[in-house]
Amino acid sequence: MRQIQIAIDGPASSGKSTVAKIIAKDLGYIYLDTGAMYRAATYLVLQNQLTAENVDEITALLEEYPISFGRSEDGEQLVFVGDVDISHPIRGNDVTNNVSWLAALAPVREKLVALQQQIASQGGIVMDGRDIGTVVLPQAELKIFLVASVEERAERRYKENLEKGIETDFEVLKKEIAERDYKDSHREVSPLKPAEDSITFDTTGVSIPEVVAFIEEKAQKILDK
Numbered sequence: 001m002r003q004i005q006i007a008i009d010g011p012a013s014s015g016k017s018t019v020a021k022i023i024a025k026d027l028g029y030i031y032l033d034t035g036a037m038y039r040a041a042t043y044l045v046l047q048n049q050l051t052a053e054n055v056d057e058i059t060a061l062l063e064e065y066p067i068s069f070g071r072s073e074d075g076e077q078l079v080f081v082g083d084v085d086i087s088h089p090i091r092g093n094d095v096t097n098n099v100s101w102l103a104a105l106a107p108v109r110e111k112l113v114a115l116q117q118q119i120a121s122q123g124g125i126v127m128d129g130r131d132i133g134t135v136v137l138p139q140a141e142l143k144i145f146l147v148a149s150v151e152e153r154a155e156r157r158y159k160e161n162l163e164k165g166i167e168t169d170f171e172v173l174k175k176e177i178a179e180r181d182y183k184d185s186h187r188e189v190s191p192l193k194p195a196e197d198s199i200t201f202d203t204t205g206v207s208i209p210e211v212v213a214f215i216e217e218k219a220q221k222i223l224d225k
Helices: 016-027 034-047 055-064 093-103 106-120 132-136 150-163 170-186 208-223
Strands: 005-009 030-033 067-071 077-081 125-129 142-147 199-202
Touching: 005 016, 005 132, 005 208, 016 030, 016 125, 016 208, 030 034, 030 106, 034 055, 034 067, 034 077, 034 093, 034 106, 034 125, 055 106, 093 106, 093 170, 106 125, 106 132, 125 132, 132 142, 142 208, 150 170, 199 208
Parallel strands: 005 125, 005 142, 030 125, 142 199
Antiparallel strands: 067 077
């Protein structure tokens, strides 16, 4: 049976990961959360008190503690560095507020992009991030770019954080999301932007099942060709 590559890009809290997980499960594809990879790398960097000046040390750390994924008994994605489960700490505010500068380092991106492409070569995949359609999987048959208002994305992240027991100030969260949008879209290496052949979909006020249905309909049309 034919399989395709689906690239889902967009800014923080645009619904990428939630949607991508459901689509991958529905299609029986591999799901890869590239954002979690960059968060895992950021966690390592913070634990070792490194900065953007320490690029060689950062890439050496990624060699020493490879990033991998697993599944919990209830099906939730687990993230590891080496053999340590860091699924929860990578969602903390410290990691969130530092991931942009780490992700802007070319040697780090090169290392993680190579790993992402290696995983994608194994078969049908749904991958979400910020440069999947433009850099990681430029040959993907379906490219989606999800957007939503800052207000709505802040509300989504706020609810997620509350559920995970992460203390958050809503107004601060809005400011941080807007700042991250700017950093991600203005960085020199692999900036956040839609691929020329991507479909942009505004998820403001749109439910997750509706977004999933929209993307799966586009995927089915490609598979039916």
